[in-house]
Amino acid sequence: MALTATGIGSGLDINTIVGVLVDAEKLPKEALFDKTEQTIESKVSGIGTLKSKLATFQDALEKLTDPDSLNIRKVSTGDSIYFGASADKTAQTGNYQIQVEQLASSHKIAGTNVADATSAIGEGSLDLSVNGEAFSVDIEDTDSLEDIANKINSADDNSGITATIIKSDAGSRLVFSSDETGTDNEVSVIANDTAGSGLNDMFGSGNLTTLSDAKNSIVYIDGQKVTSQSNEVKDAIVGVTLSLTEADMSKTSTLRIEQDDESVKENIQGFVDAYNSLIDSVSDLSKYDVENEEAAALQGDSMIRSIESQMRSAISNRVDVGGTTVALYDIGIETDRYGKLSINDDKLDKAINDDMGLIEGLFASPDIGLANRLDTMVEGYVKTGGLIDTRNNSLTSEKSRLDDQRDAFSLKMDLLEARLFKQFNAMDLVVANLNQQSSGLINSLGSLPGVVPQS
Structure with a gap:
């Protein structure tokens, strides 16, 4: 069952x-x-x-x-537009009178103008130097001003010169700029022609024009003249760095240093x-x-x-x-x-x-x-x-x-x-089987002769 x-x-x-x-x-x-x-x-x-x-x-x-x-150290320059300043813990507290006579600038020289900046210039090489460090780039007979600028800027041994092209009413010319300011960083360019005279005609002696002179910054601190190759003057005042921004010798600003x-x-x-x-x-x-x-x-x-x-x-x-x-x-x-x-x-x-x-x-x-x-x-x-x-x-x-x-x-x-x-x-x-067997047994007993069913 x-x-x-x-x-x-x-x-x-x-x-x-x-x-x-x-x-x-x-x-x-x-x-x-x-x-x-x-x-x-x-x-x-x-x-x-x-x-x-x-x-x-x-x-x-x-x-x-x-x-x-x-x-x-807490540094105050008042409302001066001529310099900013920072000081470390070695700076002594005090007040200083500051006058900025001249800002440092980078040396810039330019070659002669050409009518078409995409034209080839010549064949040979350019020897460049700044601050006593020299490098050279080879110029192909198909190189344009842009090609020459790219070769200078990407030279692995570039010692700090950036070449750019300036387009003006007079034409296009290549400008050589020192990456650093100051008189130590004057740019020198020597043209070496291997065919024709194109490079020398553009970059040779007498054909380069100075666009910006290399200058040192000049600042007076309490009347004492300080010259720097850059516009950042460090430790002229012990522990203090001056960042020069404008020059006007007729203006005097006060630098105040206090313990913060x-x-x-x-x-x-x-x-x-x-x-x-x-x-x-x-x-x-x-x-x-x-x-x-x-x-x-x-x-x-x-x-x-x-x-x-x-x-x-x-x-x-x-x-x-x-x-x-x-x-x-x-x-x-x-x-x-x-x-x-x-x-x-x-x-x-x-x-x-x-x-x-x-x-x-x-x-x-x-x-x-x-x-x-x-x-x-x-x-x-x-x-x-x-x-x-x-x-x-x-x-x-x-x-x-x-x-x-x-x-x-x-x-x-x-x-x-x-x-x-x-x-x-x-x-x-x-249990189901036992119940089934029990029911069958009762039925069998009830059917025996002489058994009177209960009402």
């Missing part, structure tokens, strides 16, 4: 029974899988947040690893803010909420503990700066009982005014400076292939293993369900 519907023979709801039995084994395990997956995802998210905060902290550190960011205390304080404040933000993030990622009995994503994580330990150790250490040991507290950066930093403005102002060198050394001394040590520490975590990447790779592998376990368990549950259905269906068939 074949059953066409589950439970027909026994009257049992086999689908429900099997579902309950399978769920009894499946649901607890799936809940464990879900919890494990949630934990992994929470850790991945937490580590991502930690990496972001470390990167932000590293950005703030970079401004303190550079000594120039801790010994800044506010920018230094901003960089230090940026460090303090980024440090505190990182400390807050580390605390949030590692705390335990007693009221809700809930642990944060990285609560108890060894990497978090290591970061906290390294940072607190670094900010409490003293740094030897030229025989004087200095710590954050000495320049007005204080630590509270929660490990967060704050700035005592009066103390920091005094430290800046008294000796910027100590602040520079505290943060930016190579290897031992606080900013350098913290930057090295942070880099070990955030760099490609660093500790955070290693942890993420580990979590990725853990997630992959969990997915494999889910798949294997799902297959196991499918097999269990199939086995239970097979067993219950077999039982259902047996």
Whole structure:
């Protein structure tokens, strides 16, 4: 006898029974899988947040690893149109009177004009030189002005000459310009004809015209004459670069150089803010909420503990700066009982005014400076292939293993369900057969002689 519907023979709801039995084994395990997956995802998210905060902290550190960011000069030129200026930390504060007599210019010479710029010029070579460095280009008998210009400009050994074609009412001519300004950079052109005299007629001695003389810049600083090959005058004032833009000897402008205390304080404040933000993030990622009995994503994580330990150790250490040991507290950066930093403005102002060198050394001394040590520490975590990447790779592998376990368990549950259905269906068939036999037996007994059917 074949059953066409589950439970027909026994009257049992086999689908429900099997579902309950399978769920009894499946649901607890799936809940464990879900919890494990949630934990992994929470850790991945937490580590991502930690990496972001470390990167932000590293950005703030970079401004303190550079000594120039801790010994800044503020430069003012008023509304002068004659020059701009920049200053490094070696520049002394003070005021300077500036007069620009002459701007530097490049040397430009030109060959004779021709009516047709596409016509061939001649055959031979041109020897060119600037500032004592020479090179040569060969000229074919079919080369036009444009061909000659291209050969000069693309020459591998070009020593600093640019060739251009100028078209005017008088015709077209080739112009040779020095790439650099100043009298040291005068251009020389010698024409060598191998056939005819075309090159010499255009570029030979007496056939070249000076369009612009090579000139040095001339500037007066507090009445002292300074000459430069370019319009950038470096270290005439120690640590200062002047960029000359206009010349007028009758106009005097004032250059003012001051120590930029506010920018230094901003960089230090940026460090303090980024440090505190990182400390807050580390605390949030590692705390335990007693009221809700809930642990944060990285609560108890060894990497978090290591970061906290390294940072607190670094900010409490003293740094030897030229025989004087200095710590954050000495320049007005204080630590509270929660490990967060704050700035005592009066103390920091005094430290800046008294000796910027100590602040520079505290943060930016190579290897031992606080900013350098913290930057090295942070880099070990955030760099490609660093500790955070290693942890993420580990979590990725853990997630992959969990997915494999889910798949294997799902297959196991499918097999269990199939086995239970097979067993219950077999039982259902047996019960159906027994019921059929029982009904047949009763009918047979009822038909025996002398048996009175019950009404």
